[in-house]
Amino acid sequence: MTFDEAITDSDRFAKRHLLLGNGFSIACRADIFHYGSLYAQADFSNVPEVQAVFEALGTQDFEAAIRALENAARILPAYVPHGAVAIAKMQEHAAALKEILVQTIAGNHPNIPPDIADEKFWACRRFLANFLAGPKAGCVFTLNYDLLLYWTLMHGDMPSGEPIPLTKNDGFGNDEDEPDAEYVVWQGETNAHSASIMFLHGALHLFDSGKELLKYTWIRKGIPLVEQAREAIARNAYPLFVAEGTSAQKKSKIRHNAYLYQGFKQLTANLQQGRHCVFIYGHSLAANDDHILVRIGRGHFRKLYVGIYGDPDTEDNQRIMKRAQELAAMRHERWPLEVSFYDAASANVWGGP
Template sequence: MAIISFSDALQRSESQSKRHLLLGNGFSIACRPNIFSYGRLFEQADFSQLPASAHQVFRHLNTEDFEKVISILKDSARILNVYDNSSEELASRIKQDAESLREVLVQTLATNHPAYPGEITESEFECCKVFLKNFTCIYSLNYDLLLYWVCMHIIEDDEKPISDDGFRKPYGNEDANYVTWEPNNSRSQSLWFLHGALHLFDAGYELRKYTWKNTNIRLIDQIRAALKNELFPVFVSEGKSKEKVDRIRHNDYLAKASRSFSSISGALFIYGHSLAENDEHFLKSIEKGKVKQLYVGIYGDENSSANKKIIARATRMGTLRKKSDLDVFFFNAESAHVWS
């Protein structure tokens, strides 16, 4: 199996009418590796307001993965009553710990994040813009603001926007300091946050996006203020694929994003994603979908255990496709020069 360069992958995909991009956490780690990793998030998380038990679970499971712990806690709460009908109170405590950890994760993501776009250099913005302009639609599994900042930077430079995220001024409220998403605005949408994002907030009756342009307040400061007011972002942090699907189905934006991803055709490039089981819902969408060519980014030694798993899972997507052929290729992720 050959690992081709990113430029060769682009050339091979020219036979397809469209190119799409799916971004994983590696996109953010490539920009700021000292911030965007679960280990780093765990080090910076403030557990002081939680019961000691919620923090100790990490140590007992020997992990720093928030999603894994949240998933295990929720599973534990569900099965307790099977063994002991009198354990309802304990099950409730465990479930509450899971919800509290989810909120800690959101707060930690907001706190440990570049404070404003100026912390990203002009050369980093330029490289990322060049990379993104290769694609028709962009789908991200990340919660952070990096992708949004790059897209806004393009507009600020008076360049043609590379994407439309579907958010507009709320109807009848042109003075609002935020924009909202409605299904009717999604017909031309080409940028989707498949698991939500830090700047997307569920106001109960509408999905809002906080922007700097309407307030002159840094996005990260607006997010922190919202968190203090107990308003939390649309944010899929469940540990298992099935739980993520359940959360997605109960939110109009996330459900529409998932349907959009499932309907794409042509070529799909995956960058910065391990094809892990907890995102199996999107991997199955590829297997069942209309994509003809799949290009998966491989970072580092292709013979490492992690990369062998990625290669095996991607190869299986091609063999499991039933209705039409799916050609699978692998490209050197570093050769894409996403940030430098």
Template sequence: MARIPIHSFEDCLKRAGARKHVLLGNGFSIALKPDIFSYGSLFSKADFSSVPYAQAVFEALGTQDFEAVIRLLVDMAKILACYKESSPELVEQIEKDASAIKTILANAIALNHPDRPYDIDNEQYAACRAFLVNFDHIYTLNYDVLLYWALMHDDVDELNIRCDDGFRHPEGNEAAPYVSWQDSNSPTVHFLHGALHIFDAGYEITKYTWSKTDIPIVEQVRSALDEEKYPLFVAEGHSHDKLDKIMHSAYLHKALRSFSSISGSLFVFGHSFDDNDDHVLRKVPEGRISDLFVGLFGDPDSESNRRIIAKAFSFADFRAETPRKNKLSVHFFDVDTAKVWG
């Protein structure tokens, strides 16, 4: 492969047109806390030693989706209690396992996330916001709340970031500790895979306003789980599994439709271009983006970067071979020059 030019982030901003958008991957979080965040899944880091049957249940269902397993166990306990032949001990064990898996999920999240917004310096928030202000629409594949915290810390600067996520106070209940998603709104911030602060209550999608709280995130998540409110996030599985969950959520589906419709320039920061996110990535060559700016970390000739480069150029090839589609130009920048967290 011929050596390609690697630009600075500032140079790419100048090359881009008026409409600029960004897609954030896990590298956005790793850049801040490499000792906490990683590319591994929550499932692989969960400690199931306290629940002997847990892994067998996940395997029987062919899933790594915590919510699916917790919901099934909770429902199973309710149903078995209706049958006289059922053992009360079995029902009790299933209820205990459901509760234990909630704790396992909350602990796995806590091990992979800063406890509080104040664990991050104001200087780091300011640097992140200076990066984000460049974009009209912000899309993230991460389900952590670092982006949310950064957007809410508007007291560290005077930047005017477009950060409407589509959530509003419930009508007549402005004092509620949460806000509700309104489908009629036109958001500019999109959590494509959901997030830990967004909950599916069944009849509505809510967002807890945790940006100013001093309660550790593990306690926040555990408290919500005890109220049978499940974080809306897509964390595990293959691309088709993720897409299936997205298509069954009005919030996630609308976010993906928004990503499919954008035009202008798209910056990708901190994403490995792995196939398990193809349900999102393929919207780039299929869509209306004219310029794709891809961030590379480290040596451009590394195996991981060569794979990213090849996939990005394959998007341009797809566009060139598709009738009635505009050309897609691909550019690369050094992620270190973006100074996302300072």
């Protein structure tokens, strides 16, 4: 079905929620956010051996390479009793790849919102209004690290059009000890239940200071967020990122961070609502995000709408559709899950060409 048809069909549910994958960012700037683009821009000069890992796997997917290195480091002792040096090097290179991924995203990210046409932001705000405005407004959960969603929420509407009142509470606010600080802080679990935007895997503008989670803002510091992130990374202060290789490793990191775990719990709680529905846009339903996807299979909500980009008969799309049906098959008979697929291109998330 078309996206509009899916939205019409979903009117029978009390709330709509949205889960965003990397296809959301790729649809805006494929030249930057596609793994192939990131790989081409990455600097592997300090760990040149890792390029052989990508080549051996036949991929440019950073998470796949990280997962392979970490798995190999666990397996190697069974075959090479005296391979401690190689094991340590694999673990070191897996950690280095995570940092290279962060550095590459920050280094190639659009500098400021005006680098993206207003028309794209306006189109995206209209898309998000299906989930963050009106009586059906639910939550938007994103697995992306970049700033595109945040920029869209902060962007103004078309001057000649009707304003779009998006709910954009992300759980951050003034530091009660430093209300005039150049950043805002996560308000903690108590004040986070009303949040409608959650970065499930962290993001470029979220930094863990050790005692609290900070959100960098442009309005308080007057310095573009990407520039702030780059300056921090140059000081070896890395943003909150979940770039682990496997789903189990991602889940472990999420459980050890209060903000990430609250987002995970909030997602889970909403998936338990029998009168809600969920849309997925830009996600391949890959196994390395099973810590998220399995919650769909264990949920109580009644309808899942999955975006399919391009020919539905391609191998990748057939795999996505099969995986979605597998999630539905996990359901208890009391809470059956209906799955429909919509044409992702028809959502016009970032407008026309």
